[in-house]
Amino acid sequence: MKEDNAPSFDEVDVVTTGTCGVMSGTAAILNFIVSEPGEFIRADKVYLNGVPAYAGPCPNEWLGEVDVILHGTSHSINDEGYGGGFLLKDIMEGKSVDVRVESVDGKTIENTITKSDINRAQIIGSRMAFKNYTAFINPNSEAVSSIFAATPLEGNLSGLTFSGCGDLNPLENDLPHNVIKTGKKVLLNDAEAFILGDGTRSNPQKPNLMLSGDLTQMDSYYFGGFKTGQGGEIFNTVAIPIPVLNEEIYNNLLICDSDVTLPVADIKGRHLPLAETNYYELWGTYDLRPQYDRAKCSVCDSCEVENVCPTNAFSNQRLDLSRCFGCGMCANFCSHDAFDMNTGSVDLKINEKDVNIPIICRQSDRLRANKLSLKLKKMIKSGEFKL
Structure with a gap:
């Protein structure tokens, strides 16, 4: 055309x-089991890999499971660069996720879950x-x-x-x-x-x-x-x-x-x-993707590309094209011209x-x-x- x-x-x-x-308007509704029934009344606060999720609206009283709404833009309390988007990708890639639940009756329950432990997971995009x-x-x-x-x-x-x-x-x-x-x-x-x-x-x-x-x-x-x-x-x-x-x-x-x-x-x-x-x-x-010349990589003590890559597609001198977003940051920030990309x-x-x-x-x-x-x-x- x-x-x-x-x-x-x-x-x-x-x-x-x-x-x-x-x-940004992406959220996920998740349901999963965190303990045996009867261990706590209901969840008050929930964290997945440190990312806060909002308990409810269903209370699941005494059932040992939680419903949560996770914002794609929520940030981990441990790492500002890690948030809901990275967490959801980790879940779908089968990685283990650390769960911490603080209940209304003052108990703290910690567990580890994977994709197979999640009973229901629905994405709701309020603005897409x-x-x-x-x-x-x-x-x-x-x-x-x-x-x-x-x-x-x-x-x-x-x-x-x-x-x-x-x-x-x-x-x-x-x-x-x-x-x-x-x-x-x-x-x-x-x-x-x-x-x-x-x-x-x-x-x-x-x-x-x-x-x-x-x-x-x-x-x-x-x-x-x-x-x-x-x-x-x-x-x-x-x-x-x-x-x-x-x-x-x-x-x-x-x-x-x-x-x-x-x-x-x-x-x-x-x-x-x-x-x-x-x-x-x-x-x-x-260009839609960069060309990476590993021979030009100077193995800097602090790699600027690793620091600025928005999707963590570059680490240990290797470019993972399955994670690359084609944003162009690598080509614009590598001081040794190891990345060739005309943006x-x-x-x-x-x-x-x-x-x-x-x-x-x-x-x-x-x-x-x-x-x-x-x-x-x-x-x-x-x-x-x-x-």
Whole structure:
């Protein structure tokens, strides 16, 4: 389509779309056993690997089990960089999780659980699959810590960070919500899920969705923790099919990255945009993953890449591409150029001055978004996913 070779309306039955990025409004409802029945009345406080979870709403009185609501943005009391997103990924990868329960009758129960001990696990996303987002810069002199950057964003327009998958985004391809409606089936992290309705703070100009799916059916590749300047966050991947029922729906699908604009805002005031760009300028033909040359690694006493990698994809001089998010932080922070990745730069006019600002961090991943969208296409063709 980008080469002016789009199939005609009569040739298209359905188009699959996708997005992947940090989605703060993610929570999990979990139920699991922590002791024999009768050992405590009910839970008051619950910690999973140090991450606080909220007990209830069901009290499970004297049953030895707990219901909890875990926020994807909750941070461990022991490690600010570890939070709900990393915890949920650990659970789904089968790792052991330390549980601490403080009961209303003053008892402390400690245990270890794994995925097999969890009776029920449901993801509720209060704000997901945003219709793209915003880019951020720091025109101030001092660095600013924010959830919108993997590390404190240095000042004097030294770098740009952004979110959004551009023309892959589901809502960008169905602005009137002709087919993306309450009750529609989607893929959330490779598991069948459903749209519960509009997400919180959704509006016609900036829509997002409320989604829900079974955590135990999800693929941990598509979700996990993402470290930011304000601690751990969580990313998810969503794919949504758009049946081409009429020409209006078809025409909406012809949108390209260059058509999708986004504001560039001061990281200290996202309500005050400073400029505007588009997703072609941000994604273009730039690299989606880094190339790592281990021979150039100087084995620093304190590896800057290990420190700044938002998904912990780099450790012990090894890059785990299954955990890599393609954010670009490694290439922009390794002082020995062991990582080769062109993340690009963008030309902007700020306060009547023309500036070129390097893109140093992406908080969305087009590789995962496209991968899940293509998988959804195969599932539809095989009959595994019913429209």
